Amino acid sequence: MLLLRRLSHVSILIQHPKGTFVFDTGLGSQIEGQFHDHFSFLDRQLFKFTKLNSLREILLENKFSPDSIDFIIPTHLHFDHASGIEDFPKATVWTTKEEYDHAFSEEAMPPAFIKEQYDADFIKWNFMDFDTSAYEIFNESYDVFNDGTVVLVKLPGHTKGSLGMFVNLKSGKRYFFTGDLTWAAEAFIKPAEKHSIPRKKVDGDREKVKESIVMVHYLAKEKPEINLVPAHDFNAQKGIAHFPEVEL
Numbered sequence: 585m586l587l588l589r590r591l592s593h594v595s596i597l598i599q600h601p602k603g604t605f606v607f608d609t610g611l612g613s614q615i616e617g618q619f620h621d622h623f624s625f626l627d628r629q630l631f632k633f634t635k636l637n638s639l640r641e642i643l644l645e646n647k648f649s650p651d652s653i654d655f656i657i658p659t660h661l662h663f664d665h666a667s668g669i670e671d672f673p674k675a676t677v678w679t680t681k682e683e684y685d686h687a688f689s690e691e692a693m694p695p696a697f698i699k700e701q702y703d704a705d706f707i708k709w710n711f712m713d714f715d716t717s718a719y720e721i722f723n724e725s726y727d728v729f730n731d732g733t734v735v736l737v738k739l740p741g742h743t744k745g746s747l748g749m750f751v752n753l754k755s756g757k758r759y760f761f762t763g764d765l766t767w768a769a770e771a772f773i774k775p776a777e778k779h780s781i782p783r784k785k786v787d788g789d790r791e792k793v794k795e796s797i798v799m800v801h802y803l804a805k806e807k808p809e810i811n812l813v814p815a816h817d818f819n820a821q822k823g824i825a826h827f828p829e830v831e832l
C-alpha cells in the first residue's frame with residue numbers, strides 16, 4: 585500500500601548577529617512557469633503542488649525586507665529547493681563546488697534540475713571549503729558563523745553536494761535539517777530508502793544515499809535529543825516556530 589503523506593516545501597530562516605540567511609528557498613515566485621516549461625505531462629502529475637506563498641511574498645507580508653537576506657544556502661540545487669534563488673538578487677548563494685559543477689553539467693536535467701532557476705548572471709556564488717574537523721559522526725564540516733551555532737555537513741547521494749545543517753539554539757534545543765536524503769524522519773530510525781518510483785527520478789547515487797542514511801541512523805541512536813527534520817516532512821516541521829514567530 586502506498587500511503588499518501590503531506591509534503592511541505594520549506595525554507596529555514598536563520599538570524600545571527602553575524603548574518604541572516606535562508607537554508608533552501610522552497611517554491612519561488614516563478615514556479616508555475618518553471619514547472620510548465622520544463623516538466624513533461626507525467627512529471628507534472630508526479631510532482632504536483634498546491635501553490636502557497638513564495639518565501640519572498642511571506643517575508644514582504646510580514647514587513648521583513650527580502651534584501652536583508654545576506655545569503656542563501658540550498659541543501660542542494662533541485663528545482664524545489666532552488667526555485668526561489670532569483671527572488672533574492674542581493675543574496676550570495678553558498679554551495680559546494682561539487683554541487684555547482686554537477687548542477688551545471690549535462691547530467692543535470694528536469695525534473696530534478698531546472699538550470700533556468702540558477703543561471704542568472706547576477707547571482708554571486710560562494711564555494712564553501714569544508715574543513716576536516718569532525719563534527720558529530722561526520723568527518724568534514726563547515727561552521728557557518730565560527731561559533732558552533734550553525735554547522736553544515738555533507739550528506740552526499742541525493743545529489744553530489746547535498747548538505748545537512750545542525751542548528752544549536754541557546755535554549756539547548758538541537759535541530760538537524762537533513763534536506764532530501766529522506767522524505768520522512770522515520771526513515772532514519774528504520775532505516776529505509778524512499779519509495780522506488782520517485783527515488784529513481786530524483787536520487788543521483790543510490791549507494792551513497794544508503795551510506796548517508798546509515799550515518800544519520802547511528803547519530804539518531806546515539807543522540808535521540810537531536811530533532812531530525814527532512815526538507816519535505818510536514819510532521820517533523822510542525823513543532824518548529826513558523827515565521828514571523830522565532831525560536832531562540
Ligand SMILES: [Zn+2]
Pocket residue numbers: 662664665764815816
Ligand atoms: Zn526536494
